[in-house]
Amino acid sequence: MEKTYRSIFKWGDKREQKLEKGIVDLIKEKFQYTDADFGKKVYYGNQQVHLHQKPRIPERICQKLSAISGSENVLNDDYSRASHALGKFYADLLYLRKGEVLAPPDLVVMPRTEDEIRQILALCQQENIALTPVGGLSSVTRGVETPRGGISLDLTRHLNKIVDMNTLNATVRVQPGIYGPALEKYLNERGYTCGHFPQSFEYSTVGGWVAARGAGQASTGYGKIEDLVLALSVITPTGTIDSKVFPASAEAWDLNKIFIGSEGTLGVITGITLKIRKYRPRNTAYASFIFKGFESATQAMREIMQAGTGFPHIFRLSDPVETSTAFKMKGFDNSFSDRFLKMKGYRPDERCLMFVSMEGDRDFARLLKRKIKKIAAKYGSFYTGSKPVRAWLEQRYESAYLRDPLMDAGIMTDTVETAVTWDKLIPLWTSVRNYLESREKTHVMAHISHVYENGANLYFTFLSPMKPGNEIEDYLQYHRGLIDVIQANGGSLSHHHGIGRALAPWMKQEMGKTAMGLLQAIKDHLDPKGIMNPGNTLGLR
């Protein structure tokens, strides 16, 4: 393997991808790009990794770590350190492309057992060494950085096993470092599914899902990760907490919920008991619709969620720009169907595409589909069958992997997400669009992908040419303004990406002084020396 910066930040399939004609045309049109622009290879990152900063952890401590986890699991080479220095936040990718790794960990340690983690924590505690637990390093909110150096504790090499599965209880116990596909393969082969499919599924771990309080694409039916976790084991600097597996409980307040979303700041999650459901893909029903506008489509979504018929599993709605972009990319523009839809009043600049899947029992899925079709029709939609959903599912993780070829062409591209109650959804969507589009040459798309009785998330994607020479500050300023607008419009700072260091500066205003004090008090109790993922993660000291 080539040890370039590019091999570190390259996301998804490590083979280089070409941009499809549809997106190239769109960029040419919107940003006045030429073919030459697409050959730019801006900050291509092909240089070999070389860090200026040498590891600063004394040799005697390295020896102790080697004695604990084996020298083959204690890495101090530049490449290992650089590849554990940053996540997938947009600015991280720019730093890596430029070969600027400002604060790498001193060591990457890959423990083999929970007991080793306990020993490593004790050592770090004693020697005041920062420790950041990591899984797939796919954080898009600066959740896995090492501003104080120290140790990046990589749980994916060894602690990646299924511990056991209990079909009576419909539970599976896993170690934190298991990746999505390995978990799902194991479960599917035995007739079950976890139902958790984040966009990062192929490259993220269960421990990361829990730490960042994530959501999968089918969360409307299966729930967010906090709805799937029944029990946790967490090793903190203060001691180990092993919660018991109960279907529900009233044993004081629920301590599991303190570690779900703790982003490595309180300890290392070492064991997770998850709910599992029967895997019956042949029962799944699909539906897609075109609506005349975003607002009527969201009204249909709300009515579906509040109908008392159960929830669909995947439930997505693209706004007009995202819909028309998809149409362009799929070569749908000016097709017979497109002309038919236009004739029927589904205007290209207003129409919205909705995708639905309904899983579980066959008759339940069918009943729910019938109900959803009825409500969707009431709001003026046109039913476009199940095929578009199936086509989307086949490449569901890939759109995120386009980020790299876009950045190669000098295009800033990022996604930001929030959750909001129904009454604030359209005003928030409008305000954020207005803000994002106030930048010249910017393409802004949005969708809803996680839906609740009480509201939904909103997920924004934007593309705009980089400002050469000022790429990072330009982006950060634009991003700051964006988060301000979301917060001012009553959106949550995050629905499923987490907070990390990227959104930490907004936490105090968001939570209020007393709540922030409580977060900090919990941190201080479990991690009195502040060694766990330090440096402003979640807005904590």
Added chain:
Amino acid sequence: MEKTYRSIFKWGDKREQKLEKGIVDLIKEKFQYTDADFGKKVYYGNQQVHLHQKPRIPERICQKLSAISGSENVLNDDYSRASHALGKFYADLLYLRKGEVLAPPDLVVMPRTEDEIRQILALCQQENIALTPVGGLSSVTRGVETPRGGISLDLTRHLNKIVDMNTLNATVRVQPGIYGPALEKYLNERGYTCGHFPQSFEYSTVGGWVAARGAGQASTGYGKIEDLVLALSVITPTGTIDSKVFPASAEAWDLNKIFIGSEGTLGVITGITLKIRKYRPRNTAYASFIFKGFESATQAMREIMQAGTGFPHIFRLSDPVETSTAFKMKGFDNSFSDRFLKMKGYRPDERCLMFVSMEGDRDFARLLKRKIKKIAAKYGSFYTGSKPVRAWLEQRYESAYLRDPLMDAGIMTDTVETAVTWDKLIPLWTSVRNYLESREKTHVMAHISHVYENGANLYFTFLSPMKPGNEIEDYLQYHRGLIDVIQANGGSLSHHHGIGRALAPWMKQEMGKTAMGLLQAIKDHLDPKGIMNPGNTLGLR
């Protein structure tokens, strides 16, 4: 109103109730009771309330409290103090019957606004006065006592309003002191329901539901209170926390979940935003079944919950003794149907009665009923129609009110509940039954009333003659042994009653040292002087 101890502990309808013939016969048979025994009126509690202990809060502080909340809302008479001294734990009732109120509050204060609560907390903090927030005082786990005296902060007189209802978002904001029927009436009149119907519904408050992490009878469909709460306002000695209303979020860990189940130990819950659902009683479908045995019935329950067809709302299963007791009490024994069932192999000492309701959309309820009937049939059940469920619903809260006439007759009667995963359910049920029945002359009934994909609760009711002269210690010893058996068999200390002081002694072993340390650290941060509901609530200092 008579100011007797009896008027305090008397639960439910304040009119005296007579025991039905069925239960009288059962007690005569099992406990060798005579008619004379039923006239005993053991510790009838008809004496006027008189406390030996005078209020110990200095006059200058009482004056300050009167200045804050109005003198009419600061009560120091014996009756008010005695009626706020204890909840509805079995031993509490014995103390009240004997007129032994050992640790009454010094004052009962009924604040009118959140700001008054803030002032009262500041004063208590400054003067080191214990403060116990209370709603309906229906705790059966010693959650509302005042071992250090101080103030019982009664939220039911003034802070009992609906703040607003949002039908777009399907939410309602309420003050903590609103009782179940007032909330439900308001919502029903507007086409909505909260769906939370604890056994104490008629005499408990939303604040209490949240504080004790309760569950309603229809929780299998609607969820426990922690599933219904979207946002909270809590005034703690350290400051106020107001969480925002989001449909979901990934803003660090979920602080709401720290206050749900906090049982008044961290602060005063002053505002609650709950999910609401459409109220459509005409859509509700009902079903009842007789199974040949408890084990096969629980297998059917499990399969129903894991079928992927959605969940029923009410889902109950009585074990053989509870079933045969119900048959006796309803005069069903030896009826034509009874003889028919016996002939079909549903033996009186083994058969079990299951009740189900399916709510929401009409077609959904009907589909689910069909699915449930099919699964129930597979496990050898006999369908007994919807009538028994409707009959039960009409008197659903009343069985708990029988406690008082039973105690009048010198019968110890209590209920204890737990939650457990499916694999441990039958062993736990068997062990607890064996333990409870090891006491001579004891009638032990059990049911499941809250069901999950991963397990269920178990709810035990026992009746046994009191040991005259040693009623309290006899009970406490029996109760201790019972909790030991539950814990040893992997049941939670509580599924929905909470922990209080009654179960506090088991918390350390249950949670482990580090988890208990975390609970205490949170307590110490929010309530540094330990004034909030002090004296071992939840096992906290």
